[in-house]
Amino acid sequence: MQKIKIKKIIAVLGAGNMGTVIAQVLAENGHKVNLWNWEGDIDPLKQIEKFQENKKYLPGIKLSSNIKACFKITEALNNADMIFFAVPSNVMKNIVSFVAKNIKDKAILVDVSKGLDPKTLSFVTSLIAKHVRPSLKGNVATISGPAVAKQIALHQYTVMNVASKKHSVVNKVMEVMNNNYLKLIPCNDIIGVEVGGSFKNVYTIAIGMCDGLGYGLNTKAALLTLAIKEMADLIQAMGGKRKTAYGLAGIGDLIGTSLCDDSRNRTFGEYLGKNIPKEQAIKKVKQVVEGIEATKCLIKLSKKYNIQTPFAKMIYQCLESKKNPSKIFKDFLQNL
Structure with a gap:
């Protein structure tokens, strides 16, 4: 029955x-x-x-x-x-x-x-x-x-x-x-699911910058690979399972968000890549850009757990430094 x-x-x-x-x-x-x-x-x-x-x-x-x-x-x-x-x-x-x-x-x-x-x-x-x-x-x-x-x-x-x-x-x-x-x-793996969901928006900003700067899928694919490694390192350091980064809540969510035209975090990154000032870019998006605060949290956690997150650090510099974000981004690519 x-x-x-x-x-x-x-x-x-x-x-x-x-x-x-x-x-x-x-x-x-x-x-x-x-x-x-x-x-x-x-x-x-x-x-x-x-x-x-x-x-x-x-x-x-x-x-x-x-x-x-x-x-x-x-x-x-x-x-x-x-x-x-x-x-x-x-x-x-x-x-x-x-x-x-x-x-x-x-x-x-x-x-x-x-x-x-x-x-x-x-x-x-x-x-x-x-x-x-x-x-x-x-x-x-x-x-x-x-x-x-x-x-x-x-x-x-x-x-x-x-x-x-x-x-x-x-x-x-x-x-x-x-x-x-x-x-x-x-x-x-609650930790892994939470890390993936929280920090995909950080790396999505960078993929949006690729769009603003005119970089294509070759560049995006390389950066997504870096993003997943940093997420996996953090998940593991926090006591979660590394493999979660390679599942739906990790790479799945990151790909879905970063390659979506409607993503507010990707759109914000695109404006940033076009040298539109941060505050003006936020206003143009017209919704909360979660990746901005999430970037600060990711940097703090990477320090707390003593892990290297150079990609996230570069995104943080694009958001918080007085230097030109496009130059910071291009310099990062040249030094990979």
Whole structure:
């Protein structure tokens, strides 16, 4: 006899492009989804309520009627069996601390934001676990892999990793997410998945600089190889599994992001390569460029764990030095 799947109430915190598409996947799978965005940016929620479309971050996609726009975070969390966190990593600590008391017993907590807290250098899964009550600490999972939001929304086949300390948590996340166009593959290396998801944006900036400077796939392929080695070294140094860098959450996510025309980090890098000043380039992108803060975190971690990351260091210099980024980039290539 076939097991009947019980539909769940799921909260998605963050109505950017990825948060919205996660909500859409869950809703299309038949679940009731409460979608919230921070009070300083309620346009997406108003648009979803009025047009059934997030015109700001996921234009052209008709959203499921199973998605409810929630203007209060407590409303979104009400009786939620599962919570997906899709807010920027630099505000994650405040969000989790604020909502912790409103989280339902036995709820599953899923990180899709891919990043670190810049002050503590803690990965998002650790931040979540630290600020929830003891009974929920083991219920944290993370999803990462090559996933361009618009492509998922258009049902283009997508495969990502899901990791947690508990197999039962991984299975529950797979149960609500998997369908005929999206598949989650279990991974038992949370550190590796978090490193890959956090730092692919750093190296994506450099691949974007290649576009700005007119370099082609020969150059990009060489640089991607360097990037994967540095990510693998860091994963290993932090206690993760080196092989994770060569899987979906590592090289898969890096390729998918760095070679995607729509990637905000790639676009930012392209502007930088065209000698557009950093602050002006950020404004032109019009969204958060996660790779900028992630670069600072990567440099700090490489020092902490005493590993050599010359490629990441060069990207950091392009972002923070007063020297011309194009010259820094070209000099790096000449000295490989």
